[in-house]
Amino acid sequence: MKRLFALGLIVIVLMAGCGGGEMGGTDAEGRLVVENVMGNLALPMPNGAVYMTITNGAADDDALIDAAVPGCDAVELHEMIMEDDVMVMRQMEGNRIPVPAGETVMLQRGGLHVMCIGKTAEFAVGESVPVTLTFEKAGTMEVTAEVIDPGE
Numbered sequence: 438m439k440r441l442f443a444l445g446l447i448v449i450v451l452m453a454g455c456g457g458g459e460m461g462g463t464d465a466e467g468r469l470v471v472e473n474v475m476g477n478l479a480l481p482m483p484n485g486a487v488y489m490t491i492t493n494g495a496a497d498d499d500a501l502i503d504a505a506v507p508g509c510d511a512v513e514l515h516e517m518i519m520e521d522d523v524m525v526m527r528q529m530e531g532n533r534i535p536v537p538a539g540e541t542v543m544l545q546r547g548g549l550h551v552m553c554i555g556k557t558a559e560f561a562v563g564e565s566v567p568v569t570l571t572f573e574k575a576g577t578m579e580v581t582a583e584v585i586d587p588g589e
Contacts, residue, residue, distance in 0.1 A: 485551065499575055507558065507567060
């Protein structure tokens, strides 16, 4: 009986340590959840972008402070803004995207996004690409982006 209890306890600890949500987030009890990760990387251009939804269920604010995508020479956190009636893309101040407590932040076309600069690999529509996200408080999280058709 003791062995069965110990085995059950080990399984619970291992499952808790794995974290993870269905889409690469952490647990649903007060942590970050990252969903709908998509890579607009298939265009025959030197750059691309990764989009996602980040929900902060924690009591404290957090921030996305870095990302890594294999096949990208450099990765920066960007935003698109309207400046003098012209849409302009720029790196976020401090390369930081705030994720306030209890809120959802959308990284999407025409707004916040992870910018792949200097693609060093070919990306095919439908392919899965690993993305490593680094948060100020939650630490590092691995997610998977599906490469989408640029026309969608």
